Amino acid sequence: MIVGFAGTRLERLEWGGWIAVLLSGAAMVVGVLIAIGEMLSPGTYTNVQFTWLHLPPAPGAFPNGLSLVMGTLVDPLSSLMLVVVTVVGFLVMLYSIGYMHHDHGLPRYYAELSLFLASMTGLVLANNLLEFFLFWELVGVCSYFLIGFYYEKPSAASAAKEAFLVTRVGDVLFLLGIFLFFSTYALAGPAGSGGWAANGFVFVVGSTSTPFLASAMGGHTLLLTIAGLLILGGAAGKSAQFPLHVWLPDAMEGPTTVSALIHAATMVAAGVYLLAITSVFIGFTPADQLAIVAIGGFTTFFAATMAVVHPDIKRVIAYSTISQLGYMVLAIGAGFAMVGLYHLFTHAFFKALLFLAAGSVIHAIGTQDLFKMGGLRKRMRVTAAAFAVGGLALAGIPPFAGFWSKDDILSSVYSQLGTHPDYWPFFLLAFAAVFLTAYYIFRAWFLAFSGDHPRDPTLPEAHEGPWVMQVPLVVLSAFAVVAGLFVFVPGFQSLLLGGAGVAGIPPTYGLTDLGLSAISVGLGLGGIGLAWGLWGNGRVFVLAETSALQPVRRLLLNRYYFKDAYDWIGLRAVYSFARAADFFDRFVIDGTVRGLERMFAAASDRLRSAQTGVVSDYAAYVVAGLLSLFVLLLIVGPYLLARFGGG
Amino acid sequence: MTFSSFAGPFLPELLLLAGVLLIFLLDVLHVSRLEVVGGIAVVATLLALASVIADLGFAPLALLATIPARSIDAVPAAGAAPLFAFTSLGLVFQGLFLLAAFLVALASMSRPSAERGAPIFYGLLLLATLGMLLVAIASDLIFLLLAIEVVSIASYLLVAYTRKDPRGLEAAMKFFVIGALSTVLSFFGASLLFGAYGTTNLYLLRAAGTAVSYPILVLLGYAFLFAGLAFKVTLVPFHAWAVDVYDGSPDDVSAYLAGGTKKIGIFAFFLVFLGPVLAVNAVGSSGYGLFGGSVALGPSFQLALGAIAVLTMTVGNVLALLQKEMKRMLAYSSISQAGYMLIGITIGTAPAIGGATLQVLAHVLMKTGAFLVVGAVAALGVGPLISDWRGLGQRRPLLGTAFALMLLSLAGVPLTIGFASKFVLFSAAVAAQGWFVWLAVAGLLNSALSVFYYARVLRVMFFDAPPAADPALAGAVVGGAGPPALPVGGLGWGRAVTIALIAVLIVALGVYPQVVLGPIQSAAYHFVSLGA
């Protein structure tokens, strides 16, 4: 965490960039060391806590007080995530040195990036839900700044706002979820705990790390289900799951490095990680699991369809992220948190790779429109290769990383179908997505790199970036190839197994179900083949205007009109309501006040006109007063006294 | 008895009388220099004030005390019908009257000496004050009314003393007509009471309560008296004259009318109406029947008083809201202030009486001060309209601040005497519980309403830009230029000193009211317990 603040402190320096890189490098080393330590002796280590807010015991809701604490927790999940975050973070930092060198406001960039990484690290190491939420929010705001880095661009600014708002919706759900869990665990909690009220929203109480659910599944089922759904909502917001996925593609407005970071290691990973730790430490009810599986499976397919038609290289990758996240969510929902994280791990590398590759393309020719590119293979061999590797990994072609993790997900979910037949449809969707994935990613590759010249001749002469940009590509490519094989490294596998045992179902890694793997690989190859058929060698496939698929294409291009709907709600509905309210406020509420004022003024005028200046009138008033006195004393007074008795 | 032992208690009255005679004598001898005449008035009032304070038992001045302590608040022997009696509350009021007279006299020392008629002014001033002192010691209805008449006649003449100014004369005429009418009403009422009780002695009246053969006479008598006295206190709807008169008379005179003479009405109300209110509350409702029904006199009077009080406050404030002329605005505000004082009488408990008295003191300071400032500003050549005061606070910070203090005090903003008095008064109302709480609410809401126009004046004085070629500017810039005869930035030292003194008092007593509140309260307790 120091990283971020250090970075922030040094932001004014010219070489702040390098400082940040070095610090993140240091962080990476630490992170990896922690992970190794975890591998050698798996287990759960909670670290020093400092009390952040303490309410002393007092009669009322919290008889033994309330204290919210901060602390760290290291266990297989977090150490795995730690590796992902720090390594990818470091590489992206390094890459930025080259990629960003001609942008202004670099100090701000590095400061924000460092803070981003710092909060992500904090989130990973958090040992209680509140702390988790705290860093979760910080991650959100950092992404806000980074996406809006080119704030002169209105589109960037609005994309940033959109990202923040949509995730904010998720946050609110998340917070409410926390409260719901709180109301269950506040005082009772799992065995041996003083309850959350006394020691914060801690995941692990004392030595026991059994899911709270186990100890609290009594009468609370409905409450806990709702809570789980709310947590899911929060995760969906951050991890851009349906229906809160809209912000992620727009988030491409930020620098490509940022996109890489967001997609690979930080922002979106946070949501998945939330689901993972919740399922591990708190646990989901079966209903929740079904919901999660549903969301995951559906999103996988849903996002993939949108990627199929998109012309923007970065957005294609963005949609691929959403869909890959879907896989992870699916896995976690089915009870295989560790498998999900494993996919996250591999995905982090090849997704970062894809983005950085795309980045160097954009860096070279300054456009993101696939239909303008072409033939870059010749001039940018490294990039082309890297992108291809990433693509293969994504498409799940062995032996690339993606294959192993995705295959494990599919097989594990498949293994559950017997007991949970209602997983079937989502499993099939996810399966179908494999084909689409392979298709769209290679469509992008062919469009960009195959052929012999750019379709748009006005593009500048492409060239490879400086070494700082190539090194990460190479490193990441290497990871993308081998990361999948880590499971066979005993230590690493123990890591994966160690964490996962908690979810109740022991996961299986490596080739477990050959048939399944064969089918998926087949689908993948099929997709690639189709892509080659349609787009290979600079071919351009144009869908006939008359084709029955046109409406579908339009629907996909418009992203199922989701964004429009949200905009409508946001702008039209809410805003016009606000205007109406404003009107009401000014003219009705404030109007009443001013009305009183006017009323008195009018009365004043009336009365003043009685002041005629003719003394006889004054005399008349006196006499009238006398008579009214008689009335008061003889009639009104007696009446009132008789009525209310003596006053 | 020796002369001194007989006359001693009347030292203040005699001082004033001497002053009057001396001034008129000098006038006959064509000695009419402002310094001399004014000096006499100032000294006379100051000495009288001192001796009154001494009589109230203020130790440092013990030498000047002339009334034997036992004869203060002495309960009269059964059946005795003294014309006058020294009550400590009466002495307090004497003190207030003399204070007002002193302030006005001092301030008037710096009227342009070109203006003639100084002797008449001061003579009448002292004469009116003398009458007021008599009011404060009266214990017989006729004596009281005659004393009031002394004041009235003197003040008719005061209003018109310049004999040239048409506005002044018109004011005097109106004043006279309505005054005479009210006099008639009060005497008629007195006659009816005399008919009912066979006596006009206030102690006897109070003691008798309504135990009489013709209770209806009592009711009518008190009703007439109410109407007659309401004129002095400017209760709505007996108030119409006041605005024109305050507006038409010379500023110093307005100051005295609003700040001084009006208060005798309050004390008269204490004397006359605490009788029925307390006595009947104490004795219980011995009723009078008109249409067969039988009702207690006291409570229904309380209702009437309460109603009039609320009416007065509200109408006064509402009328002041849009007023364009400064003096008329102040006149209306002083009408509404009378309403507050009436609350005290309505409730009739000792705390309430004390509160009302404190309110009187506050009003003496605030209103006298305000009208004096108006006079001073007019002397600077600023017009009568509120809008003419634009930016005065910026041109003349000190004067502006003083006036602001007076207005804030009128509005009842804390740390001013105006707040202290309202606070005590309304506390008393709430403490009395029952429907009196609503009087407090009405009063407080009214004071909120009044904030409107006071704040408006502040706004004009401090926030608006001064008009080009502001005559007040001359005074400020040359620091004491303006008409050469008037030092102190064109105000004249008399006015300057008075205004400063008033401002200081407003704040000092506002911060630590205990000084005055203590004596006033004990006086009120004695007054209420007398003969009840």
Add this chain to the structure above:
Amino acid sequence: MLPWLSIILATLAVGTVATFAAGARARWVALATSAIFLAEVGLLLASYPGWPGYSGSLVPGFSDTETYSWISIAWMHVDYAVGVDGISLVFILLTAVLQIATVVYSWGESQRPGAYFGLVTLTCLGCFGVFVSLDILLFFLFWEAVLVPMFFLIGYWGGPNRRYAALKFFVYTHVASIVMLVGLLALVFYSGATSFDFSSVYAAARGLAPVVQTFLFLALFFGFAVKFPIVPFHTWLPDAHVEAPTGGSVLLAGLLLKLGGYGLIRWAVEVLPSGLHSVQPLLFVIAFLTIIWGSVLSLAQRDLKRLVAYSSINHMGIVLLAIALDSSLGLLAAVLLMFAHGIVSALLFMASGSVHHQYGTRDIASLGGITPSAPALSTMLMAGSLASLGLPALIGFPAEFSAFLATWNGLGYWVLIPLVVLVVTAAFYLWMMQRVLFGAKKGVPADAHDLPWYESTGMGLLVALTVLFGILPSLLVNVIVNSPIKGWPGT
């Protein structure tokens, strides 16, 4: 021990007078005054249980109390009684901080500086008095005494429509405080308390019949609600803020609004428990209404200051909600929220004031992309907005989190209302930032320059505090909970 509170009061009083007298050099005097004030408050804190470095046992009840008879007549006993507990201490700290920040921020004030800084100091004096007074009359005196300087601040240094705003502010709040006064008087005389002292009133009021308590509570609540301000008594606030000079807005939002909440806690919630109990539902409704109304309206504002003003209303709604919960945590949350809002809204008003100074307008629609020309300014504005929308590690978060937690504990799913509104709040702040700070340059003069040093210093101080207390809220919490209420240690 030393009569600290009186000493501080004296300091401020002398400072006020000196500042008025100082004329052109007033700002130095004001600065000195506020610095001394801050130092004294620091000493006061250091001597208080809960603050780091405090050694010694806990003093139950109020500490640093002083009592001198003021008005003492047969039927009425008023004292000069002052004292502090954890709650008032936090507000005192807020006062001191905001005073110095304001003085520094308005260093450039050239228009009658003597009067300006004098009035600023006087306002702080009044607020301090309100927070320390333990006697009804004293409390009311200070309460009212705050109005007058603010009236002049708005009316003389304010914007184009300042006269109307000043008058409206003065009359509106004055009416409220008068109703409150009736309530307070009734509190004393109906409960038969022997004096106007807090202690005796507190003791006596418990004996009141619930129905009486209800009426009294309503009367008091109205008085405080206008200051809060609570919908529908809020319309004075936007006008006042828009017209007031920046310093005025800062004190208005930072301190004056807190008077309402403090008064409610000290004189109504503590004193009239069953009164609170019987009106609780009403309070909840009003609070929710205020929360929603405030944020929805901020969404519709074009003027920066109006926007912040309405967001203040929204925050105050949450405060009311937290207070109305009548729970230990709720009370804590309310106090935290008020402190947080005090700092943050002050920061926001300063920022929007600076925007006005730099670009001559506060109209969001006619501004855009000011970040490049004024990075510092936009940083401040951003920091304020983020803190205000409850970003963790900034002071707004612990306050709002505990408020929501308390709401959840007290009202269950009703917490959804403030939570959803949280999104709206985020929406309008982000929208504002997007329009004003980012995007294409608009309404930015060629010679646009960044903040002058004093403005950035003033805001910087507040930002620093926002972060400090955001990361270490326990600093405040441990002080707050040492109050004689809710069975906390201070009891």
Add this chain to the structure above:
Amino acid sequence: MTALALTGFLGLSAALFGIGIFGILTRRNFILLLISIEIAMNAAILNFVYFAAFPTGASGLSGQSIAVVLVGFAATEVAVGLAIVLALNRVKGTINVARATELKQ
């Protein structure tokens, strides 16, 4: 004197009083106003005399003496009133009270 007679006398003074008040309300000429006032005043004075004669209370004589005092007082009042009207006439040239309306509202 009997109660019946008293009521008769009271009726007379009431009538006088009414006439006076009526005059005050209707007359615009200052002199006539003055006269009406005096009429009403006399009603009060008469009352004192009756009641003194009618044995209700303490001292019979006090009534007459009061009456005498009041007569004297009335005279002074009239004198002052005339003085004012003279001055008014000199300045405004009219004694019609309805004309003197410089001060209003």
